[in-house]
Amino acid sequence: MMNKRDFLKCSIMTVLVLGACGQVFAEDSTATYELAPIVVTANRVPEKLVDTKADISVVTRKQIENLHLQTVEDTLREVPGTQFLNYGSNGLNANLSGIRINGSKDVVILIDGVRITDFQGANNSGYMYASILNNMDNIERVEVLRGSAAVKYGSGAKGGVINIITRKIDGTKQSIDFSKGTGGKESYKFDSMGKLGKFGYNAYYNRTLIGDTKDGDGKKWPGHTRTNSGGAKFTYDFNDNNHLSMYYDEVSSKYRGKDFVYKNKYHGDYKTHAFTIQDDWQIDKHWSNMLSYRSSKIKTNYFQDYKNSQSKYGISSDLSYDFVTEQVRFNDDWNDLVFGLDYSYGKNHLPLSTGQFTDDGDMIQVRNHTQKNYSYFIQEDWKFLPRWTLSGGLRYDRPETDKYSADIKNHRSSSYKLSYDITDKDTVFAGRNEFYILPGLDVIYAAWADPDDDSGTIKDHGNRHLKPAEGRTSTIGYTHKFNDASAFTLNWFETKDSSVIGYSNESNRYENFDHGIARGWNAQLLYQLGSSWNFNLGWAHLYQNVPGDNLSLGYYPKDKMTFAIMYNRDKWNAGIDGFYFIRRKNPRYSGSKGWPSDKYAIFNLSVNYSPNKDLTFYTRVENLFDKLWAEHTDVIWNHKDGAWYSMPGRLITVGVKYKF
Template sequence: EETTAVAEHSEPKYVETVTTYDAPEPTAADFDEMSFELAPIVVTASRMEESILKAKADMSVVGREEIEQMHMDNVEEVLRTVPGVQFLDYGSNGLNANVSGIRINGSKDVVILVDGVRVNDFKGAGSSGYMFAALMNNMDNIERVEVMRGSAATMYGSGAKGGVINIITRRPEGAKTVIDIAKGSFGKEAYKFNTQAAKDKVSYNIYHDRTISGTSKDGSGKEWPGQSNTKSSGAKFEYKFNDANKLTLNYETIGSNFSGTDLVYGGHYVGMYDSNSVTLKHDWQINDQWSNSLMYRATKEKSSWDKPGGEDTDISEPITSNLEYKLYSDNFKYQTDRYTMVGGIEYSKGKDNTNHKETSNTSLFLQGDWELIPHVTLSGGIRHDRPDSYECHNSISYKLGWDITEKDTLYAGRSDYYILPSLTQLYDHKYGNADLRASEGRTTSIGYNHEFTPDNYMMLSWFETKSGVGMTMNSTTDKDDPNYGQYQNSIGGISRGWNAQYNARLSDAVTVKLGWAHLFYDEKDSFTQGYAPKDKATFGVYYDKDKFSAAFDGFYFIRDKRGMKEGVKGWPSDKYGVYNLALNYTADKQTKFYVKVDNIFNKLWAEHTDVIWSGGADSWYAMPGRSFVVGMQYTF
């Protein structure tokens, strides 16, 4: 017998059904199963959508809510909040405002994806893992950023030693246009435009951003002359033939001009960076179990850097590059209740137009997850690389996962990495080495995840990466040596450590994220000269209620001082914290005002130094001191 009553509550009204016969009560397992749906959904670990707690991988996610509340200007700001991620930037201006030296788990070899599509093939990490993360500034178009730490060569190919960064873009829903204007310290001006719409079979997203910056000051008040003008534009179009077939076209272009004065090595410098890319992708859901994705991506990049006054004897002519990359892939997915499989073929090609050199690679990969018995899963994968200038190579991975309870997951595995030299490492006119061998090694990892409540979970992981063959730069300080600064191979090396993170929603209005990363690094490169952190803590606190929201994030860095010269002050500080604050007020449905303060305690800090390389006292590239930004966002 059942009776139905209408409960009068605040809108919306709902219907309450009361059951009077003996029905089975929901079990704890039922609620546990539901709770996992509240953790972030990720796709990077297996190329399948799954809860981060069930992915059995060392992962972190920065979502849309955090990006909006903190008003993060670019991908670098997002990644600085992630455990195990470190940047090595040359200060704050000119070249320094455009190039980001990034490392994950101590490694400079990182793969960057946009919606699962690789965007840095054959670019390599160079000598210090530099990439243009700071130029990825269209944050209105980003839904979340997923970071998977550790080797992932079988799934994502060459370069995935330290980890994988997957930038997931937003899917247009309805019609909306956002205009964001901001002005702040150090001559900063930011103008952002984003419009999107979806109707019937067609959807689109179009954006244009412009950011200007000028001379900055570090925490001691010292001025660092420089200016930068960066523009980025893009358009994404989707057409659904039907519920099972979708075609996506994405075009992006970035241009930046910068100049400044190098206070460490002396002299005025000028530079530019320009890139454009187009991606065409077809997704086909064949049936409930099979799906296929066919993709083509082409990228062109140009850059230059010069000291026109001739102050630097190492630079006899402008440093320029003109590179092209192409990527073709055909991937499939197969999924049942107890078995999933992903695989495919990929062809990538790089071309150096300056030196008239080319390189290419064809890869076949297959990875599967089998539920051997209830709650126990075995994962395994293999990738076969056939580069044009190197011998064929097989990379393998395997992992065993155990869902101990509905709240506890344990996993352990091993994964190879394989890194082909970049075009720059091979053919740079001054430092290139066409005889470089590919780098290879493996990472062993153990992890444990625990869910305390549906909004409260913890993730712990331990890793050890052993290098067989590495790639670095010749460390001689004799500039007359013909091998000075040349890219070269190294043998051996090890890095190990652990990452911990805790995420909790303390109330409807407050969310907290805490992280801690510990690293022991003993590779054959300059990173051991005080650049590496021994420990690094990250945190974020987010508040959102009614018309007011606030965000407070930052990190605390503890330097690994092994290998540093005794009695030499190589850095402004070996232990330091950098903290940022953002306040937001939503006046109405269309208008939001915000204030952001970076480095609120005006800390003097640096991520690069010349002191330990026989430079003078205080000859480090200091990062910006306290800065303010005031902005308004209008949506219609």
């Protein structure tokens, strides 16, 4: 049940919104929101969001601007069916967050349809750095596809796919953006784009600072984060049907803070470089081709005091990736066929365990462990009758490992879906998707110091004999389309694991487990009322129990409502967004005070004023009611009440953006 305080807040917000809605029909406004957003993630081809026949959400450019979403994490919190494991108020919060979709940490993250990481296995596939693309001015939209999509996107796409779509260069303009807020937050942004005949360019630079923050109880969490990011994009139009783009992005982030749970100070850094080249060619009326190449490097370091002594605990990574995607499409009135090749090559440059020992018992380490994977895929949507569509797909994976790892056999995955248009506005569909997850470099060669070992000795926790994880996801969905801008969707899913990669507390290493399960449903209402109001409402219900995964220990929501209400008229626009969280309690730890609250609501408020088309003043208030809440706890491990990582309390940011 919702407690009285949260119920009162929700009631007040509802009354205010309904009261304002009563005015909308009497107002004559020319302001409007983006209609019928186009998405590409559902089937690897462009189509209207309301026509995808898939469990998909999109956060549009308008939402990003009007709600002043500052990071990719802020954006993803708007999406139903996503769960976060964030480490709290201080500097670490600004850099590392665990994200789940439908309860799974096996999530594929793409930028413009191309992976940014791979071979991260059960340890890190669900972790992302919030600064990974923090130039939100360069993002057109973020698409989230829930449920297994391994046939379309390959290994790791069990929980879903996050596709960050960058903006197209559509004219010559520059902008500067300055903001300052509580919690020591400062942000400085510059963005410039231009079009010179067939040539286009875009360059940007961002600098963000975060300092000490307070949680909802007023407790101060010391920390400091400094993030710099910059990049450039160049495009060339050979003709109206052939476009070439090249872009380079670089992020550098340093952070430090105090961990009150383990009573340690910590510091770390994160650096990434990525170069991408992409050619998009519409060959003729029916055939098109897209070729993409991305090279990226990621280096991380994290250090903390060890047992309050002079010794230190640290963990680092130094990874590089090369990706190639070749995709061919054929479409006509009855068929939409996509086929191609995905190639991934990953290398870990740090000295890692080989699983072999010298005669003296010392662990043998070597550098440059590698993994490769060749994937061939084909996907077709066949409209075999006026209201019936049959979809099917196959993917063939051919992985390669180095000599220190066990050989992994080739694998074939399949998917199928049947859709029926009951009316022009109502559609039902049902399908099944198999998934296949390669063991990552992090779980094969894992090594770290155990917290209970005072010597700080690095121990081998990896497993060179791990087999891929496998399973399938079944889905049933319904969509009602009010119009091109408004729709209601309801999707039920069940994910069954036949093989799982997880961490064993008994053997203190990664192992294969059998029989995991996750099931639930996701509902969302996207509605535009008049020309000024826009509503997004989502509800996700989840049950999950997967061996070797700690999510079922009390981390995840049984139910979670997400909401965003936006108003746009003349020189003003405003929005309220947030979520209401109901935790699924674990009976094993029901007697411990593991969290500040198991039911809570978080509200954010954004207000923008534009005296002219070039100048905007804005403010954003996060955690409007200063709620004490947390997503990570140590209670389930060491059973000490109150040992959670508090999220920030109320944060106020004020800024100005000027275009010229």
